[in-house]
Amino acid sequence: VFTFNTVEIKVRPSDKVRNGAPMSIVCHADISKSTNFQLKHNFTIFKNGKIVFTTVSDKGDAEYEIPVAKSSHTGDYECTVDADGKTKSSNSLPVWVKGMTKPILTAEKKEVLEGEVVKLRCELPEEEPPLYFFFWKTKMNSTPKEKYVFEQHRNFSEVEFTVEEGDNILQFDCFAKRTVYMEFESSEHSNKTLVTVREPFIKPTLNARPSSNITEGDRIQFECSTVVARMRDIEIILQKNKTILKSVRDEKHLKYSAVATLEDSGEYLCKVEQGRASKTTKLNVMVSELFPKPILHASPDKLDENKELSLSCSISGFRKANFSILRKNPNGDIWLKNSRNLTMRVGVNDTGSYSCKAEVKGIVKESKPVGINVYAPISKPTLSVVSGLPEVVLGKPLWLICRSGMGTPPITFTFYKGNEVKKIVTNDTYATFLDENIGQNDRRGYKCEARNNHTSGMKASNILNVTVIVPIKDASLGSFPYGEVEDGGDTVFLCSVKEGSWPILFRFFKKTDREDLVYEKSEHADRATWHKKAMTRQDTGTYYCIASNRAKVDVKSHPITINVILAAWQKGVIAAFVLILIAGAVTLTLWWFFYKKKKAKGPSLEMSGSALATNLTNEKLTRQHIDGDYYSGSGYIEDNENHMKSTDESKGPELESAEVEYTEVEVSTLDPHRAPAQKGTETVYSEIRKAIN
Secondary structure, three states, rough: OOEEEEEEEEOOOEEEEEEOOOEEEEEEEEEEEOOOOOOOOEEEEEEEOOEEEEEEEEEOOOEEEEEEOOHHEEEEEEEEEEEOOOOEOOEEEEEEEEEEOEEEEEEOOOOEEEEEEEEEEOOOOOOOOEEEEEEEOOOOOOOOEEEEEEEOOOOOEEEEEEEOOOOOOOEEEEEEEEOOOEEEEEEEOOOEEEEEOOEEEEEOOEEEEOOEEEEEOOEEEEEEEEOOOOOOOOOEEEEEEEEEEEEEEOOOEEEEEEOOOOHHEEEEEEEEEEOEEEEEEEEEEEOOOOOOOHHHEEOOOOOOOOOOEEEEEEEOOOOOOEEEEOOOOOOOEEEOOOOOEEEEEOHHHEEEEEEEEEEOOOOOEOOOOOOEOOOOOOOOOOEEEEOOOOOOOOOOOEEEEEEOOOOOEEEEEEEEEEOOEEEEEEEEOOOEEEEEOOOOOOOOEEEEEEOOOOOOOOOOOEEOEEEEEOOEEEEEEEEEOOOEOOOOOEHHHHHEEEEEEOEEEEEEEEEEOOOOEEEEEOOOOOOOEEOOOOHHHHEEEEEEEEEOOOOOOOOOOOOOEEEEOOOOOHHHHHHHHHHHHHHHHHHHHHHHHHHHHHHHHHHHHHHHHHHHHHHHHHHHHHHHOOOOOOOOHHHHHHHHHHHHHHHHHHHHHHHHHHHEEEEHHHHHOOOOOOOOOOOOOOOOOOOOOOOOO
16 A cells, blocks of 8 residues: 655756756655555656656656756646556746857848848747847947847747948847746847948939029029949939929939029939939029019009009119019919009909019019909998898897998998997998897887998998887786676677787687687777677687787687576566466466355255254254364364365366365254254265376
């Protein structure tokens, strides 16, 4: 039985080794055994995750020897031990081999011409990428020029340097850098390589004849030349201020001549080119002035139409010259006269720019242009409201426009409100003014004045009076009579406003399923009436009015309700008809009642006789003693009759349709001397009328 205690890795002599020195990577396995027996160990050493060494040993140690350490041996090392199916690994150990090998520099050519390129190769065969390469090009007694290249996958790099004008003996070298554990490490510089440069042609010479200092009007000639090794593809160029004046190819000489002017002063450049090679020579030329520019005088430069204009051209301190006077035009100057002086009568179309030219010894110079302005008088300006009508709604801004139909611009317009200046505007033909401060009782008129540079002076417009329209405020509706109107009667509706400018349009509406306009009227007043005649029940409803004026704002009143009721005479007719019906019914009822009563009393009284009276008297007296009550027969009948009468009266005409029934009633007659009543029975027929209900 065995077990791994630890597996360790270490570097000899240390984990930081100088480049070229020997070093060893040692792996040690600490194992515990139950008995002393032989055990085979498989050692594997990794660098940056890749196997670099393996061995099998029965010992607990293994050594990876590196006789000469290089920077490529820098990395993270790890050891793994495998024994009888058990495996154990060490921790990772960083190893840094400090220092890089010296790079090797080679040049493709040892001798080149100006304009050609030098191709260089720098390599570190014993180093591993990624690497940074730095190339230096050094002239004699000058600071090196550097180029930098990063190589991700190669341990060499190549660059090209252009050989420039003035290069003769060039020295090249290179070095490299790499990053190790977040630090830069540099190699030493490579071997130095020398490259000799030959000129394909010499620096050109540039001359000006007769001299580089010359007077304008004289002819000047430039000559540029060089010496070349071979004529093929040689080119000579003459420039001034980056403008090419002349060029030749496959020639060693260039000539250029011209009449000198002041504009020819400056720096001239002669350039010789062949392939990438280029050499230049500069020459400064000074051209002196033969005569100054002429000056054009105008008298006057601002004048009225049909006036005379005088133009005069002169040269300060110089009189002998050929003069001409011109009018400037975008499509070409217009010649007017070959003379120093010009006088002409002008119109408005003669406004423009004029100049003059002077010629001496073939040199022509032109004066600065002079502006001439010819003015036509302005017409009387017109002042109006932009919207058209001379009115404005209170609280709204007022835009005014002042126009002058004729007159040469610029025109200065002045706006007045009353006698107060409000605005001054300079424009071509019109100007506008905005008045935002208009009061209800503002009575000041507006006017404008126009003026240009014509000597006729200022002209004023007519005074413009603007009507201030006050919007409608607080409309109300009333009526007479108010609320209720008799059928057939008249109603007067009154719609009024609290304030508003006249005329005011009053519109009366009746609310229905849709808003019905029933009447409208325009009044120069703050109220309007609508006389509605012969009101009917169909006129019952809700009414309102809307008032508006030129402010174009509708103001609606609160609604009122009108009820059309019966007239007094209609009520009287209905009452009279009802009373007639009642009187007829009462009369008919009384007649019927008395008729029936008379018919019922006759036969009954005749049949009763004296016996009836005796019997009734005895019966009443006897019952008086027995019951203690006294009845008046006649009173009973009278009450019965009264009851029937009242009932008949209340029934009215319905009695005629009632049914007749008969019943028996007991009648008693009381003796005047209060004798005992005699009992007896008589049959009295009375009509009891049944009502329909």
